[in-house]
Amino acid sequence: MRILQKLVLEVDPDAAWRALHSPAALAELYGPLLRVESMASEGLPTRWTDGADAPVRYSSFGMGLGAHLISVHDRTTTDSRGEVRILRDCGIPLTGPLASLDVWDHQMAVAPAPGDPTRTLWRERLVIGGLAAPALWGPLWAMWQWRGARLKRLAPTWAFDPEPADPDPAQ
Numbered sequence: 001m002r003i004l005q006k007l008v009l010e011v012d013p014d015a016a017w018r019a020l021h022s023p024a025a026l027a028e029l030y031g032p033l034l035r036v037e038s039m040a041s042e043g044l045p046t047r048w049t050d051g052a053d054a055p056v057r058y059s060s061f062g063m064g065l066g067a068h069l070i071s072v073h074d075r076t077t078t079d080s081r082g083e084v085r086i087l088r089d090c091g092i093p094l095t096g097p098l099a100s101l102d103v104w105d106h107q108m109a110v111a112p113a114p115g116d117p118t119r120t121l122w123r124e125r126l127v128i129g130g131l132a133a134p135a136l137w138g139p140l141w142a143m144w145q146w147r148g149a150r151l152k153r154l155a156p157t158w159a160f161d162p163e164p165a166d167p168d169p170a171q
Contacts, residue, residue: 001133003144005124008113009155013085016110016120019158020087021048021072029150035059039067050074053091066096081121084111097136103129122151 009016019025023044027036038044039055048054052072058065071091077084089106093099105127113119126144128136 001128001137003124003126003128003137003141005122005144005148007122007148007151009120009122009151011120011155011158012118013110013112013120015158015160016122016155017085018160019155020108020110022046023048023054025154025158028154029147030058033060033146034065048072048087055094058096064096066098067094068092068098069094079111081114082112084109097132100132101128101130101136103127103133120155122155 011019023036023038023046030036035058037057037059039057044054044056045052048070050073054070054072055067056070057067069091070089073088073090075086075088077086086107086109088108090104092104093101098104105125107125109121109123111121111123113121124144126140128140
């Protein structure tokens with residue numbers, strides 16, 4: 001079963017790609033509805049890198065919802081509009097209701113928006129499978145709608161404008 005999402009975000013693709021690799025951006029995306037905490041003693045990294053695994057625990061309003069192993073894999077491809085960068089979480093739910101799924105494949109793609117390279121075309125595909133998938137599809141679909149609204153609201157805050165260099169005092 002699949003859940004698909006396609007959005008145009010008010011942020012450039014480089015900033016969206018940086019946010020996609022940020023555990024802090026993930027926590028902000030799901031907050032305040034869900035809390036994401038590391039299960040590793042060293043905590044979450046500042047940035048997820050290709051090949052990284054991160055065990056996390058989810059809770060909502062103090063109630064544990066389960067654990068998930070996030071397994072990050074990056075790739076780049078090209079479509080008719082140019083470069084597309086894809087982050088794939090092919091980890092697996094470890095405990096909680098989602099652990100009854102046999103398949104968890106979440107891919108998020110960023111590319112320049114058609115006609116406006118200063119904005120991002122954000123595409124997501126979540127594939128789930130297993131006996132519980134039909135029962136969990138509805139709640140996950142609803143979560144993805146909420147997640148899409150949060151993405152649109154938070155994306156403009158991901159922009160990064162470096163400070164201009166100080167003029168050379170010797171000149």
